[in-house]
Amino acid sequence: MLQTNETIKKLADKFGRKEESLLPILENVYEQKHIISEDDMVDIARELDISAAKVYGTATFYSFLETKKCGKYVIRICKTITCMMHGKNQIIKELEELLKVNLGETTPDGLFTLKETNCLGQCHKGPAMLINDAPFTELTPGKVRDIVNKYRQEEKQVAS
Numbered sequence: 065m066l067q068t069n070e071t072i073k074k075l076a077d078k079f080g081r082k083e084e085s086l087l088p089i090l091e092n093v094y095e096q097k098h099i100i101s102e103d104d105m106v107d108i109a110r111e112l113d114i115s116a117a118k119v120y121g122t123a124t125f126y127s128f129l130e131t132k133k134c135g136k137y138v139i140r141i142c143k144t145i146t147c148m149m150h151g152k153n154q155i156i157k158e159l160e161e162l163l164k165v166n167l168g169e170t171t172p173d174g175l176f177t178l179k180e181t182n183c184l185g186q187c188h189k190g191p192a193m194l195i196n197d198a199p200f201t202e203l204t205p206g207k208v209r210d211i212v213n214k215y216r217q218e219e220k221q222v223a224s
Contacts, residue, residue: 072089072093072108072111073111075088075089076089076108076111081111081112081113083112083114085112086108086112086114086118086119086122087122087126089108090108090119090122090126090129091129094128094129098130098134099130099131099132099133099134100129100130101131102131105119105120105123105131106119127140127179128140134170134177135170135171135174135177136174136175136176136219137175137176137177137195137215138177138194138195139159139176139178139179139193139194139195140179140180140184140194140195141159141167141178141179141181141191141193142180142181142183142184142186142190143180143182144182144183146187147187147190147191147192148191149190150190151190151191151203151204152190152191154204155191155203155205155208156178157205158205158208159178159208159212160178162208162209163176163178163212165178167180175215175216175219181194186199190203191203195211
């Protein structure tokens, strides 16, 4: 008989083994591992007695859950019409040039992944982005450069 991993077993103990426990379990797995692997999805399905397709569909539906390896910092740009009207496309262009990647890609050093996402709830302060859980609003190309450079500097300090 196949063994379910201990992390998922503990999360199922905490949240329950019903279908409505699926999203909290997925969120917690992602929070702990920064990725939800195929093995994790199969283990969750087994633990909750639901189909792996249901788990996969849920994990891939939500833009804040990742099933593919991402950079240490995931930059999510709001893609709503409001942010677009406030200059989101300029921000994306600046990020692509600065990071030398396109939307959906990760920098070769594994530091940044650039993505678009649905509303961040900051429409009144657009354009907006998140870097992991940190929100940044009222963005300009210059502000974006400063933010990314600050993250790069922090990484250099950690490395030395």
